[in-house]
Amino acid sequence: MSGKARLFISGVMLVALSAFSPSSSLAKDVQGKALVNDYCTACHAETDDGGLARISDVRKTPEGWDMTLFRMQNLHGLEIDSDERFAIIKYLSAEYGLSPSESEPFRYVLEQRAHFNDIAVNDDLDALCGRCHTNARYGLQRRTEKDWLKHMHFHVGQFPSLEYQARSRDRFWWQEVTTETYKELAELYPFKTDAWDTWKGADHKSPAGSWRVTGYRPGIGGYQGMMTVTRDGDFYKADYDLYDMTGGALSGDSKAVIYTGYEWRASGMLNGAETREVYALSEDGMRMTGRWHQAAHYDIGGEFQAVRMAGAEAQVLAKSSDYIRVGQEKEITLHGIGLTGKVSSDKGLGLNVTRQDATSVTVKITAGKNMSPGAYVVTVGQAVTEIIVYDKIDRLQVTPDWTIARLGGGKTPPVTAQFEAVAYMTGKDGDIKIGVMSADWQLHAFDEEAEHMKDVEFAGTINAQGTFMPGAAGPNPSRKYATNNAGNLKIVAQVTDGDTIISGEAQLIVTVQRWNTPPIR
Amino acid sequence: MRKIVMFLGAVFLLSTGVQAENTEYLITGTKPGFIHILDMKKQKVVRSHEIPNAGRTVFSFAPSPDGKIVYVLTNRMKSIVGLDIDTGEQVFRADFIKGDIRRQAFYAFDISRDGKELYVYQLSTRIMLSEYQQLPTRIAVYDTSSGLKAEPIRTFEAPRRIHMLMKSTDDKWLYALGFDIYKMNPQTGEIVETLPLRNWSLKNRSLPDVLDFWPLWDQTDIFSTPVYSVKTDKAADDPGAYKTGLMTLDLDTGKYEINDFEDTSVLIFSTVVSPTGKHAFGTYTQLTKIDLETHTLAGRIDQDHTYYAVNISADGKQVYVGGAACDVATYDPDTLTKTGQIFLPKGCGDQSTSSMRMIQRETLK
Numbered sequence: 001m002s003g004k005a006r007l008f009i010s011g012v013m014l015v016a017l018s019a020f021s022p023s024s025s026l027a028k029d030v031q032g033k034a035l036v037n038d039y040c041t042a043c044h045a046e047t048d049d050g051g052l053a054r055i056s057d058v059r060k061t062p063e064g065w066d067m068t069l070f071r072m073q074n075l076h077g078l079e080i081d082s083d084e085r086f087a088i089i090k091y092l093s094a095e096y097g098l099s100p101s102e103s104e105p106f107r108y109v110l111e112q113r114a115h116f117n118d119i120a121v122n123d124d125l126d127a128l129c130g131r132c133h134t135n136a137r138y139g140l141q142r143r144t145e146k147d148w149l150k151h152m153h154f155h156v157g158q159f160p161s162l163e164y165q166a167r168s169r170d171r172f173w174w175q176e177v178t179t180e181t182y183k184e185l186a187e188l189y190p191f192k193t194d195a196w197d198t199w200k201g202a203d204h205k206s207p208a209g210s211w212r213v214t215g216y217r218p219g220i221g222g223y224q225g226m227m228t229v230t231r232d233g234d235f236y237k238a239d240y241d242l243y244d245m246t247g248g249a250l251s252g253d254s255k256a257v258i259y260t261g262y263e264w265r266a267s268g269m270l271n272g273a274e275t276r277e278v279y280a281l282s283e284d285g286m287r288m289t290g291r292w293h294q295a296a297h298y299d300i301g302g303e304f305q306a307v308r309m310a311g312a313e314a315q316v317l318a319k320s321s322d323y324i325r326v327g328q329e330k331e332i333t334l335h336g337i338g339l340t341g342k343v344s345s346d347k348g349l350g351l352n353v354t355r356q357d358a359t360s361v362t363v364k365i366t367a368g369k370n371m372s373p374g375a376y377v378v379t380v381g382q383a384v385t386e387i388i389v390y391d392k393i394d395r396l397q398v399t400p401d402w403t404i405a406r407l408g409g410g411k412t413p414p415v416t417a418q419f420e421a422v423a424y425m426t427g428k429d430g431d432i433k434i435g436v437m438s439a440d441w442q443l444h445a446f447d448e449e450a451e452h453m454k455d456v457e458f459a460g461t462i463n464a465q466g467t468f469m470p471g472a473a474g475p476n477p478s479r480k481y482a483t484n485n486a487g488n489l490k491i492v493a494q495v496t497d498g499d500t501i502i503s504g505e506a507q508l509i510v511t512v513q514r515w516n517t518p519p520i521r
Numbered sequence: 522m523r524k525i526v527m528f529l530g531a532v533f534l535l536s537t538g539v540q541a542e543n544t545e546y547l548i549t550g551t552k553p554g555f556i557h558i559l560d561m562k563k564q565k566v567v568r569s570h571e572i573p574n575a576g577r578t579v580f581s582f583a584p585s586p587d588g589k590i591v592y593v594l595t596n597r598m599k600s601i602v603g604l605d606i607d608t609g610e611q612v613f614r615a616d617f618i619k620g621d622i623r624r625q626a627f628y629a630f631d632i633s634r635d636g637k638e639l640y641v642y643q644l645s646t647r648i649m650l651s652e653y654q655q656l657p658t659r660i661a662v663y664d665t666s667s668g669l670k671a672e673p674i675r676t677f678e679a680p681r682r683i684h685m686l687m688k689s690t691d692d693k694w695l696y697a698l699g700f701d702i703y704k705m706n707p708q709t710g711e712i713v714e715t716l717p718l719r720n721w722s723l724k725n726r727s728l729p730d731v732l733d734f735w736p737l738w739d740q741t742d743i744f745s746t747p748v749y750s751v752k753t754d755k756a757a758d759d760p761g762a763y764k765t766g767l768m769t770l771d772l773d774t775g776k777y778e779i780n781d782f783e784d785t786s787v788l789i790f791s792t793v794v795s796p797t798g799k800h801a802f803g804t805y806t807q808l809t810k811i812d813l814e815t816h817t818l819a820g821r822i823d824q825d826h827t828y829y830a831v832n833i834s835a836d837g838k839q840v841y842v843g844g845a846a847c848d849v850a851t852y853d854p855d856t857l858t859k860t861g862q863i864f865l866p867k868g869c870g871d872q873s874t875s876s877m878r879m880i881q882r883e884t885l886k
Contacts, residue, residue, distance in 0.1 A: 160625045163682045166732075170728055175681075
């Protein structure tokens, strides 16, 4: 890093509600192309085939291009303003982007999830590359073989300590990456693919229209409603009319750009909090899926799914609850599209429709005392779903079973960890998932060392929703060795089921802040 | 060699009839670019010098044999600066960058025992218009009398991933510690012997893990470093599978040994051999004492906080821990009790991974 360590400010997200809102014409690719020719050619020579050195040998996501441009500014002295940066990203992601199928396996990192399982093709790549950043970072790039090799040269030139670090010094890192790995990468992630050629030439669908939305906020629960997308020059505007499962309103709007014909990136407001949206529009333009999060807290957000109303088949997309206990009566609302048909179910489940329209059906469900536990099919006309009937919880699983949280302080907010208690019952053919239960949450020391260091006292607290809030960063004079508030905790969830208490466990590592948060971690 | 130089110095001073008093000093460095000279017996910082164009960083040091100058790797590993210890004047400077080639030294450098040459291990990158190109790693030799625009007087290629360079006390050899220890001809760079580390022949052992960039051998001319390895014939959950050993390389005799001394229970960053020859001391979160005769753990205490570097007085009666934060603490080598602590001057942005060296020189007024 050079001396002037700058803060990464995203050029991908339109910060629609702040001063920066690029004029619409910047989204036109001719603008970006002209800027690339103006600015980049000072260092990136024109090649014989009419491209630009390096630039025409790589393909990446909008966030990937954003990070590269940031480096061009920060390390190499490129000077562009934020409008221009946006226009260049827009153009380069259209010209040298990833197809929907190419970005699909690694969306977890684009979606800024706090918890994910990072995918490495093999352990070797995980050690060579995945120890510093996600495997997704390179999985979301395509390069010519020559360029993968050049990028290895960049790494050691830029990070001279690389070869000395743990998981590098046990191997001949440099020799390995410059004789074998770059070829492996070129095979796994080649510059030229049919998927990209096809997508680049395809008819990209507009997101404008009316959408049925369902989603889920971990620790809080489901939500559902409508989204209306309208064109706004070269951008889009989304208006949300959403409700949580208790009927509480979630309203707001956002302003979006579509990159590469399918990458929806938006900035908005939801119930007064600033949000960011990272969605992918399906190739046929019928679905949009992804995650939104609070602008200031990437760890806090929701799963998002939207189905285009026009032309959609009848379907159930979400339920206010997935399960009912034997002997209980419970009101469950099914949310979806085209739910005007007759409501019926497998034998045994008592149904009493209390409210029905095309997007929601509320049913009073009765599970008789003598019902056998299992999954019961419920249909609304052509739409099909299942309700789980259980008699007792056999197992409680805490998800995720292992994750990390980060201490907060200064300019860096804490990164929380969200746990859920998922109940299972034992069926004839293995465990049957019942669903997420509300639980009592407790923190314990994970091992002797954590006990000795009193991690439970210092590392943070967990609330009734299973949200772990880490402590403050920095050395803590009241701790042994004046160490920071890091910790190794056992998370215990307890659910009362009839007369018994069932519990489940997970591990939480509370660790230090990240000193930077690039858009692709 | 050092002892002889000191002896000759004393004879010379006697013959001119001047009474010169010698004092032992500890040298440490702090961000954003200071070196500090500490009188440990008086428990006091006697000099603090700002390094010109330090780029807010201080890495390893090599003091001249007469204790008059300290050479400091600084400026984000891109320069070595020689500072007069008394006045702070910059008397030597080698800036590595030349044209489109950027060179960085990853800690590894040493001064010859005659004080005339600096040996610097350099990573080299050609910065082209739109790409970086790695060039072979090399050792560059500088003449310490070259002044402020020093250029290498000779260079030779060297293996990758070197983190420590050490001159033998007779100046005949240059040891380079990396995957193995390469014993080189300091004139030509020819590797005349490879002391095995990665290529060790221990049966049922993983590769050893070593990473040390603290030159701390001032009192004994014995370089020592912790070596971590795993017994592959034991179960992964068996604590006895994880071994910490001590490697010693005598820069005087060339004697090279590795001996396990405990099942790995704590992390140790750096170690120093006591002039008594009986013990070595290691630091990180704990201060560790190792018995060099029985190769066993001889003692361990929790320090107030983590330190990275450990050194020792010439009489072996005080152990010093520094590196990391902004203080240098003194411990009694027998009881391992803390007997002193010096806080470095205001503006200290922590010692980070800077070296901590001991010199004997004419007392600073």
